[in-house]
Amino acid sequence: MSGWKLRPLLLIVCLCAGTLACAVSPIAPLGKQTGIELEEDEKRLWKMAAEEQAKLDRGGRLYDDAVFSEYLNQVGGRLIPPNLDVKVVSFRFKIIKNPFLNAFSFPHGVIYIHSGLLAKMDNEAQLATVLAHEIAHVTHRHTLQAFRNIKGAAALMTTLQVIGAPAGLPGAGVVLLGAIGTMAAVSGYSQGAEEEADREAFDLLIRAGYDSTESPKLFDAIKKDLEERKIQEPFFFGTHPRLQDRKESFSRLLRKNPPSEPGEKATEPFEEKILPLLLENAQLDLAMGRFAFAEEALERYVKRLDDRPEGHYWLGEVYRQRAKDGDRESAEKKFLTAVERDPSYAHSYKGLGLISMKQGEKVKAREQFQKYLSLFPDPRDRGYIEQYLRELGEEAKGT
Amino acid sequence: MTWKLFRSACTLAGLALLAACAPYAMVGGKYTASGGDFEVEFPQGWRKHEIAFDNDRASIMMLEDLRKQRELKSDIVRITRDGLMLQRIAIGKLTIDTELSHTKKRFIKESLPQEVAELILDDFRSNPELQNQQLIENSPAKIAGYPGFKLVYSYQTKKGLAVKVVYYGLILAVPTPAIYYLVYEAPERHYFAKDLPTFERLKDTFAIKVRSG
Numbered sequence: 001m002s003g004w005k006l007r008p009l010l011l012i013v014c015l016c017a018g019t020l021a022c023a024v025s026p027i028a029p030l031g032k033q034t035g036i037e038l039e040e041d042e043k044r045l046w047k048m049a050a051e052e053q054a055k056l057d058r059g060g061r062l063y064d065d066a067v068f069s070e071y072l073n074q075v076g077g078r079l080i081p082p083n084l085d086v087k088v089v090s091f092r093f094k095i096i097k098n099p100f101l102n103a104f105s106f107p108h109g110v111i112y113i114h115s116g117l118l119a120k121m122d123n124e125a126q127l128a129t130v131l132a133h134e135i136a137h138v139t140h141r142h143t144l145q146a147f148r149n150i151k152g153a154a155a156l157m158t159t160l161q162v163i164g165a166p167a168g169l170p171g172a173g174v175v176l177l178g179a180i181g182t183m184a185a186v187s188g189y190s191q192g193a194e195e196e197a198d199r200e201a202f203d204l205l206i207r208a209g210y211d212s213t214e215s216p217k218l219f220d221a222i223k224k225d226l227e228e229r230k231i232q233e234p235f236f237f238g239t240h241p242r243l244q245d246r247k248e249s250f251s252r253l254l255r256k257n258p259p260s261e262p263g264e265k266a267t268e269p270f271e272e273k274i275l276p277l278l279l280e281n282a283q284l285d286l287a288m289g290r291f292a293f294a295e296e297a298l299e300r301y302v303k304r305l306d307d308r309p310e311g312h313y314w315l316g317e318v319y320r321q322r323a324k325d326g327d328r329e330s331a332e333k334k335f336l337t338a339v340e341r342d343p344s345y346a347h348s349y350k351g352l353g354l355i356s357m358k359q360g361e362k363v364k365a366r367e368q369f370q371k372y373l374s375l376f377p378d379p380r381d382r383g384y385i386e387q388y389l390r391e392l393g394e395e396a397k398g399t
Numbered sequence: 400m401t402w403k404l405f406r407s408a409c410t411l412a413g414l415a416l417l418a419a420c421a422p423y424a425m426v427g428g429k430y431t432a433s434g435g436d437f438e439v440e441f442p443q444g445w446r447k448h449e450i451a452f453d454n455d456r457a458s459i460m461m462l463e464d465l466r467k468q469r470e471l472k473s474d475i476v477r478i479t480r481d482g483l484m485l486q487r488i489a490i491g492k493l494t495i496d497t498e499l500s501h502t503k504k505r506f507i508k509e510s511l512p513q514e515v516a517e518l519i520l521d522d523f524r525s526n527p528e529l530q531n532q533q534l535i536e537n538s539p540a541k542i543a544g545y546p547g548f549k550l551v552y553s554y555q556t557k558k559g560l561a562v563k564v565v566y567y568g569l570i571l572a573v574p575t576p577a578i579y580y581l582v583y584e585a586p587e588r589h590y591f592a593k594d595l596p597t598f599e600r601l602k603d604t605f606a607i608k609v610r611s612g
Binding site for chain 2: 055058059060061098284286287288289290321323354358380381383384387
């Protein structure tokens with residue numbers, strides 16, 4: 001079900017959830033009392049969530065860099081509340097290859113973070129902020145809360161024939177879970193739940209020894225970046241009012257509880273581990289035509305790994321594909337730098353070949369394409385390159 | 400007698416009106432695009448989809464997706480034999496300034512066929528509704544005598560249906576820069592292989608009527 005189709009439903013759901021919020025009895029957070037048992041509807045919710053999560057995992061969009069995944073799970077693990085019964089919920093942290101800014105959690109403890117959001121972070125403390133916020137949604141059972149509110153709302157809507165549920169109750173349940181998931185991902189939970197997640201996250205950060213002053217900085221930087229670039233994002237962590245809320249919420253918490261001693265930013269380990277992801281996410285941004293984001297991430301990559309060719313090559317691709325005034329020259333320069341850094345890096349020659357061919361420099365283009373194929377004998381675009389070589393050869397004969 | 404004749408005439412007129420307003424119309428033989436830009440030979444037994452008269456929920460959903468792909472903005476004809484969800488061939492023309500659905504990148508008139516193919520692929524890769532996207536082939540191809548490209552790719556819908564696509568395209572800079580394309584799309588299992596030869600034959604009959612110069 002598309003987000004668009006869900007919008008009217010979500011609107012009604014949010015309104016009803018808001019009005020019914022008081023009618024639902026409060027739900028104790030996991031870990032605050034011992035021997036907590038999942039209730040029947042919560043078990044069903046977790047089962048549905050696990051099915052949805054498995055589908056997501058099979059969707060081919062997981063970022064599977066073992067080093068960063070391990071690191072992410074270490075950071076997440078450090079934030080888990082110490083009094084939490086691990087038999088009840090076992091946390092796992094995963095990355096989705098998606099350039100949009102987002103993170104979300106399933107009620108049974110699986111937390112996803114988009115590569116786009118990771119690429120915007122400066123250090124581990126900022127990563128910990130987002131993870132802690134999502135952990136808090138899980139420990140405070142916010143999905144169950146929303147589910148119960150929506151169930152009440154759904155009953156009301158069924159009576160009003162707003163929702164016809166031809167698929168029957170299980171179908172309706174899946175629709176509801178989808179609605180909750182979309183709501184959580186797009187607009188977040190209720191304001192109360194989001195603020196509760198911020199408060200809990202703040203405590204978890206301090207308990208884990210992180211620098212809590214980094215939290216509002218992250219949201220402020222993203223907000224400013226999106227505003228400057230006039231970029232509109234569809235998800236929770238990329239929308240202006242929600243970023244403003246998070247920034248204000250964390251700033252308030254900081255004013256109330258100023259850190260007595262400086263916490264850990266952990267910039268270096270984060271920067272070291274994030275580099276391959278920066279490169280991959282920049283390619284996603286480039287595919288989407290978000291040139292400025294791709295350029296920014298690649299500049300950051302090159303700053304750290306200037307001696308490697310790939311960052312320069314992809315910067316060259318950003319300029320070649322953007323094709324604005326002066327971009328051809330910048331692209332050529334970047335491809336040449338990539339060749340300089342590693343003369344055996346094949347892709348640079350293809351980039352140069354395409355530029356030379358368009359400039360009518362046939363001999364040069366032929367040499368560059370030949371070099372590309374000699375270094376990379378079986379590229380996916382071999383057919384095109386061979387065609388260019390034939391055409392360039394024929395044109396050379398003709399001239 | 401006159402009344403009977405009148406009633407029959409009314410019934411026939413009603414049926415004709417219904418047929419005219421049906422979402423599908425039988426096709427076969429030569430087809431010339433409404434703008435006269437291209438011609439193609441349609442296979443027998445296939446039906447042309449009429450967007451304006453489609454009330455079918457499944458088709459509407461499909462069309463919403465198509466609308467997302469901005470196909471409706473272009474000069475396009477869409478045919479199927481068993482229904483759009485089971486197989487469809489879309490043939491159309493995009494103007495150079497067409498905005499794609501999922502990428503902000505634009506075509507430029509100096510684009511090489513390979514660059515147009517990459518842009519189509521970028522739009523496909525950036526579509527968050529699709530899962531397990533796989534590029535199977537990206538190669539140069541001749542279409543209507545012009546150098547173009549052939550893409551073969553597959554994806555899974557959110558409901559888990561595996562779909563395979565063949566996309567032929569070319570870019571012409573004159574008289575007005577435009578991209579012409581022929582797309583065949585069908586569920587990978589059972590349907591895709593069945594109608595692929597029909598699509599390839601259709602592709603070979605495709606001719607562009609607006610000649611350069």
